Amino acid sequence: MEPVSFLRRFGLMVGLVLLQVLILNRISLFGYATPMFYIWFIVRFESSMTRNAMLIWGFFIGIVIDMFTGTPGLNAACSTILALLQPKIVTLFLSKDRRDIVVPSRDTMGGGPLAGYLFLTTLVHHTFYFIFRSIPLGDWTVLMAKIVFSTLLTFLIMLAVGMSADRSDKRRSL
Amino acid sequence: MRSLLDFIVKYSYVFLFILLESVSLALLFGSNERQRMAFMTSAGRFSGSILEWRSDVKSYFGLRKENEKLAYENAMLRSRLNTVLDNIEVESLFSRIEGDYAVARVIDNSVRKDDNYITINKGRADGIERGMGVFDSRGVIGVVMLPGKKYSIVLPVLNGRSSISCKISGSNSFGFLEWYGGNPYMAYIVDMPFHTDINPGDTVVTSGFSSAFPENIPVGIVESVEEEQLNYMLRLTVSLFADMSDIRWVYVNTHGQDPEPEELKEELQ
Numbered sequence: 001m002e003p004v005s006f007l008r009r010f011g012l013m014v015g016l017v018l019l020q021v022l023i024l025n026r027i028s029l030f031g032y033a034t035p036m037f038y039i040w041f042i043v044r045f046e047s048s049m050t051r052n053a054m055l056i057w058g059f060f061i062g063i064v065i066d067m068f069t070g071t072p073g074l075n076a077a078c079s080t081i082l083a084l085l086q087p088k089i090v091t092l093f094l095s096k097d098r099r100d101i102v103v104p105s106r107d108t109m110g111g112g113p114l115a116g117y118l119f120l121t122t123l124v125h126h127t128f129y130f131i132f133r134s135i136p137l138g139d140w141t142v143l144m145a146k147i148v149f150s151t152l153l154t155f156l157i158m159l160a161v162g163m164s165a166d167r168s169d170k171r172r173s174l
Numbered sequence: 175m176r177s178l179l180d181f182i183v184k185y186s187y188v189f190l191f192i193l194l195e196s197v198s199l200a201l202l203f204g205s206n207e208r209q210r211m212a213f214m215t216s217a218g219r220f221s222g223s224i225l226e227w228r229s230d231v232k233s234y235f236g237l238r239k240e241n242e243k244l245a246y247e248n249a250m251l252r253s254r255l256n257t258v259l260d261n262i263e264v265e266s267l268f269s270r271i272e273g274d275y276a277v278a279r280v281i282d283n284s285v286r287k288d289d290n291y292i293t294i295n296k297g298r299a300d301g302i303e304r305g306m307g308v309f310d311s312r313g314v315i316g317v318v319m320l321p322g323k324k325y326s327i328v329l330p331v332l333n334g335r336s337s338i339s340c341k342i343s344g345s346n347s348f349g350f351l352e353w354y355g356g357n358p359y360m361a362y363i364v365d366m367p368f369h370t371d372i373n374p375g376d377t378v379v380t381s382g383f384s385s386a387f388p389e390n391i392p393v394g395i396v397e398s399v400e401e402e403q404l405n406y407m408l409r410l411t412v413s414l415f416a417d418m419s420d421i422r423w424v425y426v427n428t429h430g431q432d433p434e435p436e437e438l439k440e441e442l443q
Contacts, residue, residue, distance in 0.1 A: 018224070021224075021225075022224075022228050028286045050187075051187035051190075052186060052187050052190050054187075055187060055190050055191055055194055056190070056194070059194040059197075059198070062198070063198075066201075068224075068225070070291065071202075072201040072202060073197070073198040073199060073200070073201030073202030073203075074198075074202050076194070076197070076198040076201070077195060077198035077199055077202055080191065080194045080195050080198060081195065084187075084191050132202060135203070
């Protein structure tokens, strides 16, 4: 698979940002859970990308989301951390002989490992997100509830998309 | 030397990470409220048009409801006009129609956060200034906090930092409308004198003591009255008239913006 072109990646970013700020940010299940599906952008980084490119793209999508939500630095901080950890998390869910993976997906990883990978990336991002957002830390139970519910919600959406996105993966690289 | 260069090149991403993360955290924790607001308005130039587009699309779907609201407001105004015509006192008639309101559309709004903000599509270019009161056909919404050139940020009742001077309709005892998070339909009035005779069902209106709002803009209905023994004050739970989760068009009170009283107050503090 050839590497994803700059334009295609930029297009995906614009699409995910619009989806996030126009629709998903309006959702607030039980007052706790807001899906943050935009991290799909980082989740799908292919292993052929340089670490620097991952960090810059990760930071970039975060700061653009921040511009819409009026939270300077919040999403940027979390998505940069996720962009740093993403390659490490991928390798946790791959057997040793499959280190040549291009894009994490069901075809390349298998359904079980993909689910584990999606869950861990979401948990990492949302944990940092809600801790940063709640500083100074006040009520731990509310904080935990927000992390758990939002992680579950984002995870379920990503799992649904990840499991169904595969057929088109054979034709497209994203 | 060579190996040092290799090391730096190999781990350049670590330095990049530290740089980007420092920038993010500096933005997140280093910025005070004013800088944060400046970020929001400067970002507003970029995001405002997209948010406005969303609000455009949404307003098509809300036309029916909006019509109902207008019809309701019309009916109310008509009945008020009748009362005015009934006891036609020229002076009071003029004091009623005096007033200057800018109409603005809400392009971004939240009710579920601890500190909510509203963005409206009017700014300094339309004569909007800091401290102007914002309300809709149902009741008080908030106060303009940061006017940008084309968009402004409004500090709504549903924000911990909002405090609006209110009174009970028909009496002169007043207090401050505040909100502590949670239910977006309920707010509280604090610092109401102990001896005041207030009952659930009484109507709360603006006091007119601040220049933000004229007198008698509806706020809500008293749900319950609590006595705070500690400081001999009453605390009222108020059910708000304005449905903050459903506001599209608002009026901004551009009349009588005399900054002097507010400036004097700030000097005193």
